[in-house]
Amino acid sequence: MAAPDLAVAELTLTGRITTASNATFLGSIGDVPVVYKPVAGESPLWDFPDGTLAQREAAAYLVSQAMGWDIVPKTWLRDGPLGTGMVQLWQEQDPGQNAVDLVAADQLPESGWKHVLEGQDGSGQTVVLIHEDSPALRRMAVFDVVVNNADRKGNHILAMTNGHRHGVDHGLTFHGDHKLRTVLWGWLGDPLLPEERDGVGRVLEGLRDGLGRDLAELLTAEEVAALEMRCGRLLREGRFPAPGAGTSALPWPLF
Template sequence: MPAPDLVTAELKLTGRITTASNATFLGSIGDSVVVYKPMAGEQPLWDFPHGTLAHREAAAYLVSQVLGWDVVPHTWLRDGPLGEGMVQLWQEQDPAQNAVNLLPADLVPETGWKQVLEGRDETGAMVALVHEDSPALRHMAVFDVVVNNADRKGDHILAMADGHRYGVDHGLTFHHDHKLRTVLWGWLGEDLTAEELDGVDRVSAGLDGELGRDLAALLSAEEIVSLASRCAQLRLAGQFPAPRGEMSAVPWPLF
C-alpha cells in the first residue's frame, strides 16, 4: 500500500504538548507521527508579525535543506483539524544523550565539550552551561546564524541515537533585525570550515533561484534581503560571530 500523502491525507490529533508556549499537538498521518502547530494557536509577540510563526518554521526547513546538513526535520504547511498550520515529522530522541547540559563548574570535561557561561544554581553552587563540540552542533550553530534564530534553547536540540542532532522550534527566525539568541556560543571567533562556508554559499546562490522563490511565499521581502545580507557577512568574516547589541545573547529559560 502506498504511503499517504503528507499534505492531503487526514491529520488525526493524538495529544497535546502542554509545555509549548503556542498551541502544539501530536498527531498522525497514516503511520507517520507528526507535530502540528495551527496558526490559530500562535500567541501574539511584540516583535514578530502575528500569524507568521508557522511560515517561519517552514522557511527554516527550506534553508536547512539547501545548507545540506539535515538540521531541521521535514516541515511543511497544510490544513489540519484546527486550520492551517505547520506540520513536522516527529523525531524520537535518545533519552541517554544530552547535546547541551548544565554541569558543576569544576566537572566540565577538558575535551569534547564547549563551555558557554557560568552561573549559580538555586542552591548557590557554581554551574556551567556546556554543549558538545561536534560537527552536527557546529552545523546547527551556522544554521542559527543564517536564519537569525532568536530562541535556540537546549531542549530545542534533539540528540538522536545515531549521533545526528535535529533542531526544532524555529518560529522565531528570519527577523530583519539582529536577534540571535542561542546556547551554542562555544565556537565564538573560530574559523568556519570549507564545508561550512560551502553551505552558506549554497544558500546565497539559492536566493537567486528556487530557494528565493519558495521563501517569497513565506517571508517578507525585507526579511529575505536580510537573510542574503547575513550570508554575505558570515562569508566575509569566515568566523563564528560574537554576540552584539544590548539584548541577551542566550534565550531564557536556557532549557
C-alpha cells in the same frame, strides 16, 4: 499499502505538548507521527508579526535543505483539525544523550565540550552551561546565524541515536533585525570550516533561484533581503560572530 499523501491525507491529533508556549500537538497522518502547530494557536509577540510563526518554521526547513545538512526535520504547511498550521515529522531522540547540559563546576568533562557560561543555581552552587564540540552542532550554530534564530534553547536540539542532531522550534527566525539568541556560543570567533562556508554559499546561490522564489511565499521581501545580507557578511568575515551589542545573547529559559 501506499504511503499517505502528507499534504492532504487526514491528520489525526493524538496528544498535546503542554510545555510549549504556542499550541503544539502530536498527531499522525496514516502511520506517520507528526508535530502540528496551528496558526490559530500562536501567542502574540511584541517583536514578531502575529500569525507568521508557522511560515517561519517552513522557511527554516527550506534553508536547512539548501545547506544540505538535514538540520530541520521535514516541515510543511497544510490544513489540520484546527486550521492551517506547521506540520513536522516527529523525531524520536535518544534519551541517553544531551547535546547541551548544565553541570556542576567541579564536574566539567575533560574534553569534547565547549564552555558557554557559568552561574549559580538556587542553592548557590556554581554551575556551567556546556555543549558538545561536534561537527553536527557546529553546523547547527552556523544555520542559526543564517536564519537569525532568536530561540535556540537546549531542548530545541534533538540528539539522535546515530549521532545526528536535529534542530526544532524555528518560529522565531528570519527577523530583519539582529535577534540571535542561542546556547551555542562555544565557537565564538572561530574561523568557519570550508564545508560550513560551502553550506552558506549554497543558500546564497539558492536565493537567486528556486529557494528565493519559495521563501518569497513565506517571508517578506525585507526578511529575504536580510537573509541574503547575513549570508554575505558571514562569508566575508569567515568566522562565528559575536553577540550583537545591546541585545540579549541567550534565550530564556535556557532549556
